[in-house]
Amino acid sequence: MNKWIVLIVLGCLISCKEEKKTSVKEQNMITEAIEKIILVGQKIAKKTTREAEVIQVRENRRNRLLHLDDEAFVAIRELSDGFVYDIKYATPDNFLKKAVYSCGECYIRGVVAKALIAANMDFNKQGYRIKFYDCYRPLSVQKKMWKIFPNPGYVANPKGGSVHNRGAAVDISLEYMSGKPVDMGSPYDHFGKESRHSYTGFSDRILKNRKILRQGMEKHGFETIRSEWWHYNYPPKHRFKVADFQWSCN
Ligand SMILES: [Zn+2]
Numbered sequence: 001m002n003k004w005i006v007l008i009v010l011g012c013l014i015s016c017k018e019e020k021k022t023s024v025k026e027q028n029m030i031t032e033a034i035e036k037i038i039l040v041g042q043k044i045a046k047k048t049t050r051e052a053e054v055i056q057v058r059e060n061r062r063n064r065l066l067h068l069d070d071e072a073f074v075a076i077r078e079l080s081d082g083f084v085y086d087i088k089y090a091t092p093d094n095f096l097k098k099a100v101y102s103c104g105e106c107y108i109r110g111v112v113a114k115a116l117i118a119a120n121m122d123f124n125k126q127g128y129r130i131k132f133y134d135c136y137r138p139l140s141v142q143k144k145m146w147k148i149f150p151n152p153g154y155v156a157n158p159k160g161g162s163v164h165n166r167g168a169a170v171d172i173s174l175e176y177m178s179g180k181p182v183d184m185g186s187p188y189d190h191f192g193k194e195s196r197h198s199y200t201g202f203s204d205r206i207l208k209n210r211k212i213l214r215q216g217m218e219k220h221g222f223e224t225i226r227s228e229w230w231h232y233n234y235p236p237k238h239r240f241k242v243a244d245f246q247w248s249c250n
Contacts, residue, residue, distance in 0.1 A: 073136065074113050082129055119222070
């Protein structure tokens with residue numbers, strides 16, 4: 001609409017110019033109008049480029065998903081922008097009080113990534129999205145954690161390697177689409193009875209929140225462990241090898 005107003009003003013100014021000599025004031029108005037037209041044109045061009053880029057990114061992601069190897073590790077943010085991240089072990093805000101990752105990233109096996117994306121789409125329909133606390137964890141980091149805190153109640157012994165080390169486990173919660181966290185009753189990595197699935201000492205609302213998370217994940221093939229509401233394994237039939245690559249922090 002602005003573009004047309006500017007064009008009308010410009011047309012009027014040009015026709016007036018023919019009748020009498022253009023004053024400095026009129027010249028300034030013409031210059032201003034031309035600048036506005038250029039600006040509108042630039043905005044339209046930028047918007048079109050942005051839209052084309054978004055379509056291209058979506059297309060790349062779709063192709064990547066279609067050809068994703070089940071066993072290959074993938075950073076899930078490269079496949080979807082529908083998740084949120086609060087990777088606790090990349091910060092001192094965890095039970096170790098120490099960052100053990102150089103930076104926060106969520107790498108996972110391809111087949112697990114596909115199941116997570118499907119689960120997240122279902123959560124989206126209910127007004128939630130998945131928030132990651134931890135995903136694949138390199139074996140050397142597991143060893144580091146075991147050295148700091150050698151208690152099997154808190155850290156899996158690196159001898160056998162955990163499901164996180166195999167790239168088939170995630171620690172997650174839900175948040176509302178507004179960004180507000182969903183109350184799960186006890187915080188991540190609280191290793192008390194309150195974090196067990198069997199614990200019923202919370203309000204109906206909190207118990208319902210945990211149920212939404214659990215049902216949504218189980219529907220897409222994930223399994224729980226008894227003691228941690230946040231931990232989900234992708235089924236043991238996908239018995240992946242323990243891995244130890246480190247992701248890049250660039
Ligand atoms: Zn876990």
